[in-house]
Amino acid sequence: MINRVSINEGVSAHLDACLAMVRDSDLGRNYFQDEGRLTGIIREGLLKGEIRIACTAENPCAGFIWFTGAGMFYGFPYIRLLAVNPACRSDGIGSFLLQYVEDLLRQRQARKVFLTVAEFNLRAKRLYERLGYGEVALISDLYIAGYAEHVMMKQLDEVPRPTDLLSEIGHAIA
Numbered sequence: 001m002i003n004r005v006s007i008n009e010g011v012s013a014h015l016d017a018c019l020a021m022v023r024d025s026d027l028g029r030n031y032f033q034d035e036g037r038l039t040g041i042i043r044e045g046l047l048k049g050e051i052r053i054a055c056t057a058e059n060p061c062a063g064f065i066w067f068t069g070a071g072m073f074y075g076f077p078y079i080r081l082l083a084v085n086p087a088c089r090s091d092g093i094g095s096f097l098l099q100y101v102e103d104l105l106r107q108r109q110a111r112k113v114f115l116t117v118a119e120f121n122l123r124a125k126r127l128y129e130r131l132g133y134g135e136v137a138l139i140s141d142l143y144i145a146g147y148a149e150h151v152m153m154k155q156l157d158e159v160p161r162p163t164d165l166l167s168e169i170g171h172a173i174a
């Protein structure tokens with residue numbers, strides 16, 4: 001397990017390290033055979049200031065996460081990409097990045113967060129489930145013909161049950 005991770009905003013100097021992490025994965029091999037397309041996509045995330053980088057004592061760019069504030073249904077945050085340097089996987093960095101973004105979103109009063117994960121990416125799906133994401137849809141051929149995507153959602157706040165709301169209203173009018 002890693003001892004200390006700090007998070008920085010991603011800048012263009014991180015581009016090559018981010019590209020290498022995605023390329024060296026089934027995700028990169030299946031979805032991003034066109035190198036230029038992947039470069040363009042990650043560059044866009046860095047320019048928009050939507051990428052955060054995980055730094056450890058050993059590695060200044062050990063992983064990254066890309067999230068957009070209202071990327072899902074124009075109203076809910078969407079985690080667009082998460083990747084960890086192959087040498088640093090299974091050390092908790094992916095979990096740390098996800099929890100960091102979830103905390104940030106809670107501070108911004110977000111109630112839900114969404115992501116998609118390809119059907120072949122069982123390891124990533126297990127990680128999301130462990131952290132409380134539940135499947136809300138399965139979409140065939142979403143990005144590439146032949147691959148289905150699990151759409152996953154996590155509830156970030158405690159939703160008051162109708163009975164709690166009623167007792168709150170009771171207090172308010174008592």
Ligand SMILES: CC(C)(COP(=O)(O)OP(=O)(O)OC[C@H]1O[C@@H](n2cnc3c(N)ncnc32)[C@H](O)[C@@H]1OP(=O)(O)O)[C@@H](O)C(=O)NCCC(=O)NCCS
Nearest residue numbers: 025027082083084089090091092093094095117123124126
């Ligand atoms: C998916 C990915 C981001 C996960 O990152 P990671 O840093 O390896 O993730 P973590 O270390 O936090 O957790 C993964 C594993 O470590 C173990 N682990 C780490 N921290 C743990 C903790 N605190 N408690 C229990 N288990 C822990 C888990 O058991 C998990 O094992 P499993 O995958 O066998 O279930 C990484 O594998 C990756 O970059 N893959 C390629 C890109 C990709 O597919 N991204 C996802 C796109 S949807």
